[in-house]
Ligand SMILES: O=P(O)(O)OC[C@H]1O[C@H](OP(=O)(O)OP(=O)(O)O)[C@H](O)[C@@H]1O
């Protein structure tokens with residue numbers, strides 16, 4: 001079953017002009033959810049990943065079961081003020097606004113082999129900020145993994161041009 005066929009598009013949400021790619025319809029489908037997690041897990045099975053970093057909030061839903069299946073740890077990257085211990089943070093630009101993400105300073109150790117997961121890449125601002133935080137802690141980002149790439153917005157290309165590896169399960173070219 002193609003994953004893309006289970007993702008719903010909501011026009012003009014949360015703002016006029018945004019085509020919102022809604023993965024809740026994929027997540028509620030038992031085969032869709034299992035296929036999503038299994039496809040990602042299989043790709044990284046022999047990569048010796050020891051930390052899976054998930055980006056709040058939709059990224060958590062994908063990253064945690066992948067971490068479990070790979071036998072890796074799960075690390076949350078969160079919106080400001082949500083993490084209780086000492087954090088480092090990075091500001092970034094969204095397709096529909098500005099934001100900031102944070103991670104615990106002790107979440108990543110030197111030489112950790114990190115798989116970075118989010119549900120979707122648009123401008124790439126969120127993913128780029130997360131990569132910066134992981135690299136600041138001397139972790140190695142093995143690959144950035146997304147369910148959805150919106151290549152027309154340019155984020156995935158920009159990150160690839162910076163030398164980062166990116167993999168997505170599906171893309172929207174419109
Ligand atoms: O490539 P970008 O332009 O940075 O956009 C992608 C980010 O935007 C969405 O998150 P959002 O901030 O809407 O938060 P949510 O997951 O909590 O809904 C999405 O889940 C990605 O994290």
Ligand SMILES: Nc1ncnc2[nH]cnc12
Pocket residue numbers: 018019020021022095096120122150
């Ligand atoms: N078009 C979009 N659909 C869903 N999530 C998003 N995050 C940023 N842009 C988005």
